Amino acid sequence: MDERNLAHAGRSVVAITDPDDPRIVAYRDIRERDLTGRHGFIAEGTVVLDQLALSERFRPSSVLVLRNRLSSIADRLSHLPADCPIYVSERAVIDQIAGFPMHRGVLAHGIDTQPERSVTEVLDNAMAGYGPVLIAIGIANHDNIGALFRNARAFGVGGVLLDDTSCNPLYRKALRVSVGTVLTADWCRSGNADDLIAAAEAAGYRPIALTPKGEHSLDDLEPTERLALVVGAEGPGLPENILDRLHGLRIAMESDVDSLNVATTAAIVLSRLYDSRGKCGR
């Protein structure tokens, strides 16, 4: 499918030749500023765009495509909402717009179509399924937030609760590292660690802290339990008062290596739970 076929699918393509064109202002200098909240967010690349197209909560308000990538992604573009403009530029123009060499060939500007989720809503929704929930505390690193979502979605997590000191997962880099799963996961970002853990317990989840200091090993996991896995930032880890009162789970590893990455830790535990659930028929 190419541009003509897009036209046959009822989609028009708008050429942008001026980097200052007001229609593409959302894409200006995206390296320097990170859109989130009421200004929407930027999705990069076809993998993230696919999750945006699947999302019930988020939707694209426009896309900006490199001219020479148009034919290869025309099929994807034809499935975008009819009122989502498709802007097309040559490389020199698109690089000026974005403020850096834009390798991925497609950017989308996305918006949240729903009110922010509450913790209770996320937990209620998760309880309707079988997966655990993930509670992330103080994750300020965009790569780690993105990787946590990717792994959470890969292993069927029912919901992700971020405390208000964690970064917004809609930041461009977090979204990219998440391979767009932030857009199809159920999550919220509010409150502190105590609030989130208390809410998970009230909903029927058993909170477990993932920590190198944990007294339990992966073999102690009960796959039939509803678990809320609690992870903290690399470096500081979870606050002492949280570690003191939660069951702690450690991953066996060599003693002379600094701890595992937080998203990797979550992936190892989530994969084990996912396999166990399969075996007990859930």
Added chain:
Amino acid sequence: MDERNLAHAGRSVVAITDPDDPRIVAYRDIRERDLTGRHGFIAEGTVVLDQLALSERFRPSSVLVLRNRLSSIADRLSHLPADCPIYVSERAVIDQIAGFPMHRGVLAHGIDTQPERSVTEVLDNAMAGYGPVLIAIGIANHDNIGALFRNARAFGVGGVLLDDTSCNPLYRKALRVSVGTVLTADWCRSGNADDLIAAAEAAGYRPIALTPKGEHSLDDLEPTERLALVVGAEGPGLPENILDRLHGLRIAMESDVDSLNVATTAAIVLSRLYDSRGKCGR
């Protein structure tokens, strides 16, 4: 311990006040250029510095420390080789040297004290232990290379074989993401996928390709076997000719999520092997 105690430990500290001082030329504009090979490499932060101090193969040729970090890391510095100069600068000078705001407070310039390892040497050394080996093909992303080393060392991998299209793990960012484990792992980077797989087989390892298309699951792993886990770049994955002839291992996951990160995939499999080895007494 502070600067005076460092002096008592027989260590002198050299103040650098001119960013053009020829003694710190190795640290100039490190963001823009990536040292490796005969020019040595740059290690950032105390975690990487600790692995450098532990390394048998690599050693620091000098360190450059932020003045206000000196007292907090003086103890570490006192254990560096006696002929390793300790340069100290104020923030304004160090930022000019490095070419960007230097948050970590300590940089080391490191060198390789040994000839490059051969594939046979790495495999012979690995066979003396119990862990699997890791073969990485076409990993050009510095984060992924670093994360692969971190996970390999955490779960007792005996050696890492990189093909010659993978990036050098001594690149600054790869080294940082590896939390310095590149400096204490046994590894080499040479040859192509076929060479590396053939060498591992000749040494007695059974090669297994980690791939979403794999016909085997984690439960099929035989912890008593000597395994060579083969991973490829994200996106393209392993070449078809490799996938065709190796046993393939997949990780069970949700079908609507783009595959896992390559280092995360390795971590999940390596953790499972590590736990199984523990159980069978190895």
